[in-house]
Amino acid sequence: MKLSLKASQRLWTFAFLVVPLSLYFVVVIGPLLATAWLSLTNYTFSAFASPEFAGLVNYQRLTGDDYFHTSLYNTLIWMVAALVLPTGGGLILALLLHGRVRGANVFKSLFYLPITISMIVIAQTWQWMYQPDWGLLNTLLKTIGVEKWKVFWLSTRGLALGAIIFAWSWQQVGLSMVIFLAGLTSLPGEMLEAAQIDGANYRQSLRRIVIPLLLPSSVVVIALAVINSLRSFDLVWVLNEGGSGSSTLAVQMYRETFKSLRAGYGSAVSMVLFAIAAVIIVIYFRRVRRLEHLYD
Amino acid sequence: MTELAGANIAARERERAQNWSRRALYVALIALVVVYSVPTFGVLLSSVQRDREISRHGLWRIPDEITLENYERALGGTNVPNYLLNSVVVTVTATAVSIAFGVLTGYVFSRLAFRGSEILYLIVVAGLFFPPQIVIIPLQQLFSRTIINDTILVLIVVHVAFGLPITTMLLRNFFSTIPGALREAAIIDGANEGQILLRVMVPLVLPALAVLATLQFTWIWNDFLWPFILIKNDAARTIMAGIVLLKGPYDKAWGLQGALSVIASLPTLLIFLFFQRYFIRGLTFGAVKG
Known part of the structure; x- marks a missing residue:
C-alpha cells in the first residue's frame, strides 16, 4: 500500500518532531511546571517526607523576607543598569566605529572579544581589578596618594553590587555594540547624505534619522540585556557569593535551595524570576516578531 | 568668481x-x-608571575621574570586535563546534537506547518528567555533517579534541550528563505520529506549551521551553572566548574588561577578568531542569549 502524499508528510512531521520535542518537554517545560507546583509546597529534599501542599505560604513569607527584598531590588537595579551601561555604551561605540575609521575591524574585535569569554573567567579578570591589596583600582588610588586607598570593593555594602554590575557591563557592552553595528549597516546611506546636503549637522541627523531607525535593534539589545541580567548568577557567585547586599534573585534561589535546602521556598523565588521573564517574553513577542524580518 | x-x-x-x-x-x-x-x-x-612576586610587589607592574610554572602546574595534575577533556566531549556532542535537532524542528515549523504548530513553535522559542534557575530543582531530582546521574551525559542532555530554542528559531528562519519551488520540484521527482531535507535543504543552510556551531560551542563551553549544580563526581566535571572548585583550596595561588583562566578561554578564543564572521552573524541574527 502506498501512502498518500498528505499521510506521508504527517508521518515525517511526527518522526522529525518526536525526539527533539519530547526532550524539550521533559527537560524544560515539565520541570518548569514542577517548579510551579513545588513553590506551593514545603519541600526540603528530604527522602522521608514527600512535598506537602502548603498553599501560598512560601509567597507570603517572601513578602516579609528582607533578603528577598534585597534580591528583588538588586535584580531590578541590575535591569535598569543593563539599559544604561551596556546599551548606552554599545550605542556610543557603534556610532564611533561605524563609518570610515581606519582599522575599525581591529577595534570592533577587541571590544567584542569579552563576549566569547566565560563569566567565570570574567569574574577572575575583575578580581584582579578589585583585589584589596594589589588590585588595579586600589593600586591606582595608592599611586595618586589617596590616604584610605584600601577599598574593599566586593565586601562593602553599597559598593559590591555596583562593582559586580560594572564588571558585567564591561562584558556585555560588546554584545550591544555588535547588534547596533548591524543595525547601522542596514541604514540607507543615501538618507544620511541627503540630510547632509540639506544642511543637517551630525547631531541633527543622529537624532532625526539614525536613532529612530535603530529602534528595532534597540528592542533586541534591550530584551537581551534584561534577560541576561535575570540570569546573573555566575559572576555574583564567584565574586562574592551574593554577600554584602549584592544578592540577586538567581543567587537567592540557589542559596535557599542548595545551601538551606528549602526547595519549596527556593521554587517560589524561581517563580518570581519566571514572572519577570514572562513579562519580557510577552513584550518581545509583541514587538520583535513584527520586526523579525529585519534580521532575516 | x-x-x-x-x-x-x-x-x-x-x-x-x-x-x-x-x-x-x-x-x-x-x-x-x-x-x-x-x-x-x-x-x-x-x-606568568610567581605568587610570591605578586604578594610582595603587587600584580600591576612589569614582572622581573616571566615564568611558565603556573601553566605547568595547571596542566601537570590529573584534574585539569580531565576537566578539559570532559568539556570537549560535552561541548562537541551537545553542539552537534542540538543543531541536528534544530534542523528537524526548524524544517517542520518552516515547511510542514500543521494545526497548532504555530503555538508549539512559540512554546519552543519562549525557552530562549527562561532563566535556567527555574527548572533546576525538578531537573536535579529527575536525573537523580536515572542511571546517567552525575555523568557527563546529564550535561549533554540539558545542553541539547536548552539549545533547541535558538537552533529551532534560527533554522526555521533560514529554511523559510529557501524558495518553495525547490521542495515542490523534489516532491514531483518522488522524493520524500527525509530525502528533501537531507539532500535539498540542508546543503542550502550550511552557513546557518556554521553560525549555530560557533554560538553553541561558545555557550556550552562557557557554561558553569549546570555542571556546578548537576555534577558532584569530580571525574565528570567540566573546566568552568573545575576552575571555581579549585579556587577554594588554592585561594592564594593567584598565578595558577590566572593560568587556568587563560587555558579555559583558549578554545572559545580560537573559535572566535577563525569564525568571527559566523559568530557575529549569529549574535545579530537571533540574538537572545548571552
Missing part, C-alpha cells in the same frame, strides 16, 4: 576640520580600547 573661491576656501577649511576631528576620534578610540583591554591584560600578567 570671488564667490566660488570663497566656497573653495570654506570647503578646504571644512575638510581640514574634518581631518582633525577624525584624528581626535582615532586617538580617543585607541585610548578607549587600551583602557578597555586592561582587565584582560591582568589575567595574562598574573598567569
Whole structure:
C-alpha cells in the first residue's frame, strides 16, 4: 500500500518532531511546571517526607523576607543598569566605529572579544581589578596618594553590587555594540547624505534619522540585556557569593535551595524570576516578531 | 568668481576640520580600547608571575621574570586535563546534537506547518528567555533517579534541550528563505520529506549551521551553572566548574588561577578568531542569549 502524499508528510512531521520535542518537554517545560507546583509546597529534599501542599505560604513569607527584598531590588537595579551601561555604551561605540575609521575591524574585535569569554573567567579578570591589596583600582588610588586607598570593593555594602554590575557591563557592552553595528549597516546611506546636503549637522541627523531607525535593534539589545541580567548568577557567585547586599534573585534561589535546602521556598523565588521573564517574553513577542524580518 | 573661491576656501577649511576631528576620534578610540583591554591584560600578567612576586610587589607592574610554572602546574595534575577533556566531549556532542535537532524542528515549523504548530513553535522559542534557575530543582531530582546521574551525559542532555530554542528559531528562519519551488520540484521527482531535507535543504543552510556551531560551542563551553549544580563526581566535571572548585583550596595561588583562566578561554578564543564572521552573524541574527 502506498501512502498518500498528505499521510506521508504527517508521518515525517511526527518522526522529525518526536525526539527533539519530547526532550524539550521533559527537560524544560515539565520541570518548569514542577517548579510551579513545588513553590506551593514545603519541600526540603528530604527522602522521608514527600512535598506537602502548603498553599501560598512560601509567597507570603517572601513578602516579609528582607533578603528577598534585597534580591528583588538588586535584580531590578541590575535591569535598569543593563539599559544604561551596556546599551548606552554599545550605542556610543557603534556610532564611533561605524563609518570610515581606519582599522575599525581591529577595534570592533577587541571590544567584542569579552563576549566569547566565560563569566567565570570574567569574574577572575575583575578580581584582579578589585583585589584589596594589589588590585588595579586600589593600586591606582595608592599611586595618586589617596590616604584610605584600601577599598574593599566586593565586601562593602553599597559598593559590591555596583562593582559586580560594572564588571558585567564591561562584558556585555560588546554584545550591544555588535547588534547596533548591524543595525547601522542596514541604514540607507543615501538618507544620511541627503540630510547632509540639506544642511543637517551630525547631531541633527543622529537624532532625526539614525536613532529612530535603530529602534528595532534597540528592542533586541534591550530584551537581551534584561534577560541576561535575570540570569546573573555566575559572576555574583564567584565574586562574592551574593554577600554584602549584592544578592540577586538567581543567587537567592540557589542559596535557599542548595545551601538551606528549602526547595519549596527556593521554587517560589524561581517563580518570581519566571514572572519577570514572562513579562519580557510577552513584550518581545509583541514587538520583535513584527520586526523579525529585519534580521532575516 | 570671488564667490566660488570663497566656497573653495570654506570647503578646504571644512575638510581640514574634518581631518582633525577624525584624528581626535582615532586617538580617543585607541585610548578607549587600551583602557578597555586592561582587565584582560591582568589575567595574562598574573598567569606568568610567581605568587610570591605578586604578594610582595603587587600584580600591576612589569614582572622581573616571566615564568611558565603556573601553566605547568595547571596542566601537570590529573584534574585539569580531565576537566578539559570532559568539556570537549560535552561541548562537541551537545553542539552537534542540538543543531541536528534544530534542523528537524526548524524544517517542520518552516515547511510542514500543521494545526497548532504555530503555538508549539512559540512554546519552543519562549525557552530562549527562561532563566535556567527555574527548572533546576525538578531537573536535579529527575536525573537523580536515572542511571546517567552525575555523568557527563546529564550535561549533554540539558545542553541539547536548552539549545533547541535558538537552533529551532534560527533554522526555521533560514529554511523559510529557501524558495518553495525547490521542495515542490523534489516532491514531483518522488522524493520524500527525509530525502528533501537531507539532500535539498540542508546543503542550502550550511552557513546557518556554521553560525549555530560557533554560538553553541561558545555557550556550552562557557557554561558553569549546570555542571556546578548537576555534577558532584569530580571525574565528570567540566573546566568552568573545575576552575571555581579549585579556587577554594588554592585561594592564594593567584598565578595558577590566572593560568587556568587563560587555558579555559583558549578554545572559545580560537573559535572566535577563525569564525568571527559566523559568530557575529549569529549574535545579530537571533540574538537572545548571552
